[in-house]
Amino acid sequence: MIAVQGLTKVYGHRTALDAVSFEVPKGEIFGFVGPNGAGKTTTLRILASLLEPTAGRAFVDGADVMRQPDLVHDRLGYMPDFFGVYDQLTATEYLDFYAACYRIPRARRTKIAADLLELVGLADRRDQSVDTLSRGLKQRLCLARALVHDPAVLLLDEPASGLDPRARVEMREILKELQRMGKTIVISSHILPELTELCTMIGIIDQGRMRATGPVQDVIRELTSGRRLRIMVMGRRDEAVAILKALPSIRTVDMINGAIEAQYEGDDATAASILQALTGAGISVSGFSQLEGGLEDAFLKATSEDVG
Amino acid sequence: MNRVAVALWNPIVAKEYRSRMRTWRSPVAMTVYILLLGGLGWAIFSAMSASARNVFSGSPANYGQALFLSLVIFQMVLLAFITPALTAGAISSERERQTIDLLFVTKLPSFSILWGKLLASMSFVFLLLLLSVPIFSLVFLFGGIELDQVLAAFLVTAVAALTLGVIGIACSTAFRRTLPATVAAYGASFILLAGSLLYGLLFPTSIDPNATAAPAPPAVSYLSPLLPLITIGTSQPVTWYGIGSGFSSGGGGGMMCSGTPGGGQQCVPLYANGKGVASPIYRNPPQPTGATIPSGLFAGWQYWQATVTLQLLISLAALVLSVILIPPTRHLPWQRRTRAAAGGS
Numbered sequence: 254m255i256a257v258q259g260l261t262k263v264y265g266h267r268t269a270l271d272a273v274s275f276e277v278p279k280g281e282i283f284g285f286v287g288p289n290g291a292g293k294t295t296t297l298r299i300l301a302s303l304l305e306p307t308a309g310r311a312f313v314d315g316a317d318v319m320r321q322p323d324l325v326h327d328r329l330g331y332m333p334d335f336f337g338v339y340d341q342l343t344a345t346e347y348l349d350f351y352a353a354c355y356r357i358p359r360a361r362r363t364k365i366a367a368d369l370l371e372l373v374g375l376a377d378r379r380d381q382s383v384d385t386l387s388r389g390l391k392q393r394l395c396l397a398r399a400l401v402h403d404p405a406v407l408l409l410d411e412p413a414s415g416l417d418p419r420a421r422v423e424m425r426e427i428l429k430e431l432q433r434m435g436k437t438i439v440i441s442s443h444i445l446p447e448l449t450e451l452c453t454m455i456g457i458i459d460q461g462r463m464r465a466t467g468p469v470q471d472v473i474r475e476l477t478s479g480r481r482l483r484i485m486v487m488g489r490r491d492e493a494v495a496i497l498k499a500l501p502s503i504r505t506v507d508m509i510n511g512a513i514e515a516q517y518e519g520d521d522a523t524a525a526s527i528l529q530a531l532t533g534a535g536i537s538v539s540g541f542s543q544l545e546g547g548l549e550d551a552f553l554k555a556t557s558e559d560v561g
Numbered sequence: 562m563n564r565v566a567v568a569l570w571n572p573i574v575a576k577e578y579r580s581r582m583r584t585w586r587s588p589v590a591m592t593v594y595i596l597l598l599g600g601l602g603w604a605i606f607s608a609m610s611a612s613a614r615n616v617f618s619g620s621p622a623n624y625g626q627a628l629f630l631s632l633v634i635f636q637m638v639l640l641a642f643i644t645p646a647l648t649a650g651a652i653s654s655e656r657e658r659q660t661i662d663l664l665f666v667t668k669l670p671s672f673s674i675l676w677g678k679l680l681a682s683m684s685f686v687f688l689l690l691l692l693s694v695p696i697f698s699l700v701f702l703f704g705g706i707e708l709d710q711v712l713a714a715f716l717v718t719a720v721a722a723l724t725l726g727v728i729g730i731a732c733s734t735a736f737r738r739t740l741p742a743t744v745a746a747y748g749a750s751f752i753l754l755a756g757s758l759l760y761g762l763l764f765p766t767s768i769d770p771n772a773t774a775a776p777a778p779p780a781v782s783y784l785s786p787l788l789p790l791i792t793i794g795t796s797q798p799v800t801w802y803g804i805g806s807g808f809s810s811g812g813g814g815g816m817m818c819s820g821t822p823g824g825g826q827q828c829v830p831l832y833a834n835g836k837g838v839a840s841p842i843y844r845n846p847p848q849p850t851g852a853t854i855p856s857g858l859f860a861g862w863q864y865w866q867a868t869v870t871l872q873l874l875i876s877l878a879a880l881v882l883s884v885i886l887i888p889p890t891r892h893l894p895w896q897r898r899t900r901a902a903a904g905g906s
Contacts, residue, residue, distance in 0.1 A: 301666050305890040319890070323668065331666045337658030341580035353572035354667035398663070 254279040254406060254437040255300065260309035262295050262461075269295045271461040272309065277439060277454060279405075282432055284452035284469070285441040286552055292461040293441040294334060297408050300439070301331040314405055330399030334410035334441075336391075338383040344370060344394055345379045348401055355402040369397040373427055389420035396427065407431065407438045413447060425451055449548045457555040464555035469548065476551035482524060484513040484531070485540030493536045500530055512540070571669060573677025574684075581685065594639065594689050595696070601635050602628065602696050625703030630794035632700070633714045636693055637786055640722045641754050644686055645746035648729030650739040651678035652887065657739060662889070671888045675880070679730050686722045690715060706794075714793050717865045721786035724872040724879075725750050731879040734886045753875075757784035758802075766804050766857070776804045780858040784872070789865035798855060799864070 255277040262270040270292045277283040285293050298304040300311055302322035310317065316324035338347065348366040357365065370376045373393040378386065383394060392412060399407060412428075413421045421444075428438060428451060442448055448455065449469060456466040457476075465472045474480070486493045490513070497506050497515050502523050505516045517523060521543075528541050581587055609624045652675070655661040664674055700706050729746040736742040761782035778799055782788060792799060854860055859867040 298662075301662075303662055303665055303889045322890070326666050326668060329666070331662070333659065333662055335659055336663060337660050339576070339580060339658075339660065341583040342576070346576075346579070350572055350576045351663070351667060353575075354664065354669045356668050 254281075254314055255283070255439065256312040257296070257300070258310050260296065260299060260311055261307045262292075262299065262304070263307045268461050270299075270306070270309075273458065273461070273463045274309075275456050275463060275466045277437060279437050280432065280435055281454045282428065282438045282440065282452045284448035284455045285439060285458065286443065286445065286448060286455060286548075287441075287458035288443065288556060291458045291556075293458060294410055296458070297331070297410050297439065297441060300325075300408055301329060302326065303331075327402065328405050330402070330404040330407045332395050332399045332407070332409045332412060334414065336395055338386075338391060338394070340382075340384045342383055343380050344375055344383055344386070347383045347394065348397060351398050352401040357402065365401055369400055372400070372430070373397045374423065389416050389423075392416060392420070392424065393427070396424075400431075405435075405437060407436055409438065409440045411441055411443075413442060413444055421447065445548045445552055455548070457552055459556040465551070473548055473551045476554045480517060480519075480524075481544040482513075482515045482517060482527065483509075483540065483542050483544055484515060484538060485511075486513070486531070487537035487539050489536055492534070493531060496531060496534050496536065497527070500527060502527065514544070569676060569680075571673045571677045573664075573669070573674060574681050577677065577681030578684070581681065587685070590643070591689065591692060594643070595692055597639060598632065598636060598693050598696050602632055602699055605631055606699060623705060625700050625705035626794060628703065629697070629700045629706045629710070629714075630791065632693075632697060633718065633790045633794060634787060636690075637718050637721060637754070637790060640686060640689070640718065641725060641750045643689070644682075644722050644725040645729045645732075645743060645750050647682040647685060648679065648726045649733050649743040649746040651682060651730055652733040652883075653736060653739040653742045654733075656737055665889050672884055675730060675734070675883050675887055679726060679880075682729075683723060683726050686726065687719065690719060690722070710793050710796070713863075713865050714790055717786050717789050717793070717868055720869045720872045720876075721753075724753065724876045727876040727879040727883070728753075731883045731886075734883040754785055754787060757782050758787060761802055777854045777857045777860070778802055778804060780867070783854075783859065783864065783867040784875075786868055786872070789863075789868040792864040798853065 255275075257273060257275050260270050260273040261268070273292065273296060275283075285296070287293050295304065299306050300313060300318060302318045302325050305319065310319070312318065313325045314328040316328060318325050339350075342350065345366050348369060349362050352362040352365055353359075367376070367379070370379050373396055375390060375393055375397070378390065383391070386394060392415075396409070396412065399409075409428075413424055416424060425447065428440070432438060440448070440452065452469055454467065455469045455472050457464045457472065465476055467475070484493070484497075490508075494506055494508075494513060497503050497513065500517075502517045502519045503515055504518060507514045515527070517527065524543060528538065531538050605628050609628070652661070655664065661674075665671070669677075697711060700711070725746075728749045729742075732742040732745040732749065733739070736745060761778045764779060766776050766779055778788070782802075788799060788802075854862050854864060854867060862870075
């Protein structure tokens with residue numbers, strides 16, 4: 254659905270993007286992660302035909318962003334990281350204006366505006382002036398605006414920035430709903446736990462270079478050495494640690510807050526055999542879980558490597 | 562709707578109308594405009610009534626002409642202040658609010674964004690012009706001014722305002738921030754209104770005593786709408802401005818000439834030492850009639866026709882410049898070469 258090939262953008266002597274390539278298949282939520290200034294916004298602006306790349310090509314639903322900007326705009330909804338709203342317009346008029354800019358006939362615009370306000374939970378604010386809405390509500394309205402022409406692809410630049418936790422959860426629910434509707438979504442963010450839960454694919458970018466890209470768990474596995482287990486036992490903790498250390502698949506064992514955290518090399522079957530080894534030795538295991546959230550480790554590892 | 566209608570009428574116009582008319586600024590601006598113009602009209606009207614009661618001097622037609630002249634020039638100056646303020650922020654404020662990208666990703670072509678902004682701003686200026694019509698009808702109480710003069714004056718004012726508007730839009734497109742755009746737009750208006758007249762003062766047309774046509778101010782000075790407004794109001798050709806005294810080397814000693822108030826020339830033969838003789842020679846070249854330009858680039862045109870043509874040309878140039886500058890990914894010839902070189906390396 255989205256294909257980026259060797260995208261390079263040079264501003265004077267500064268290389269903002271250096272041969273970035275990735276693909277996002279239809280229906281995926283692609284998390285675009287990187288520190289500030291890594292090139293996330295530059296990539297998204299090129300994808301939205303708002304910026305010209307120095308070299309490389311990019312396609313949205315088969316349309317070339319440089320040669321067919323009209324087709325791209327037709328298929329893509331874009332929500333920038335920072336945006337203003339017009340004064341003196343109500344939420345309904347705001348959406349109606351953008352729907353008109355997409356040449357949607359007047360008869361359909363009223364229904365589209367009402368449906369979208371319902372989708373983003375702003376139905377009761379339809380007649381409120383947009384400049385009086387809170388930041389969270391403006392973000393939601395802007396998301397609704399990006400959807401007025403029912404695009405197949407959504408580009409969201411930091412959609413959760415500046416939102417309180419509740420607004421963030423609500424935004425996440427809306428995005429999940431949009432994924433169920435079959436939209437392909439690209440989100441740039443640096444709030445990592447949120448992306449782990451929401452995204453199906455991820456790309457880590459740093460200093461203009463793509464450090465890793467692919468399905469979330471694959472990227473984490475690729476970048477973090479081994480997986481982690483948290484094990485709780487009833488007494489005989491030292492014995493349990495000794496058993497774990499003796500196993501060939503275990504790499505490190507730590508005690509954290511009374512629980513054992515073990516890093517191991519292998520897959521789910523290896524984890525099952527570790528549990529068997531403990532219970533087989535008569536250890537009472539009260540908790541045994543694989544640790545999620547390795548994205549943070551993966552991100553730190555990917556962005557700390559000096560590729561130069 | 563056909564393609565032309567789609568390009569000319571677009572949602573930006575409707576949105577701009579709506580948000581402009583919902584603020585308190587618009588009615589206040591209209592009221593202040595009418596009060597200023599009406600105040601001037603009333604002041605001149607009362608001064609004339611007072612002087613007509615005391616001394617019988619001049620005819621009501623002269624009063625009408627003086628009132629009309631004052632009003633059209635004051636209206637032009639007012640619009641020169643208002644129009645840049647309306648248009649200089651049109652594009653740059655969208656950039657500052659970061660709303661312009663949201664427009665660029667829609668199906669609206671860049672030209673429609675420009676056109677919509679221009680149409681919305683100019684509609685307000687034309688509304689102000691329309692509001693001033695009842696004040697101008699005062700002139701007809703005195704007579705001395707015909708309807709076609711009023712129409713010509715309004716045409717010149719409207720075209721000049723349009724030019725200032727398009728220049729404002731071009732400045733707004735060229736500068737990223739509203740403040741420099743506004744300063745540049747006011748600078749351009751000043752040059753257009755006063756700078757062009759200054760040119761005529763600094764570089765007046767030299768008088769050629771052998772010319773068969775009466776002298777006229779240099780063509781650059783027709784850029785200013787003030788010149789045609791004065792000629793429309795007075796129905797007289799311009800003889801008091803932009804025509805200097807000149808030297809001619811014909812006939813051995815040469816002559817020094819200068820314009821006379823009647824539009825003729827007065828030439829004084831010169832001796833070798835440059836001192837003129839006591840008795841000047843009066844020449845009487847063909848007299849300009851009505852408000853027609855007697856000579857130069859626009860010979861035979863009405864003053865207002867020359868001004869309107871020049872202003873429309875400037876508007877067109879400014880509009881083309883804006884269309885080139887506004888798109889987020891613009892393709893200028895040298896940029897295309899750079900990109901091709903970078904892409905190929």
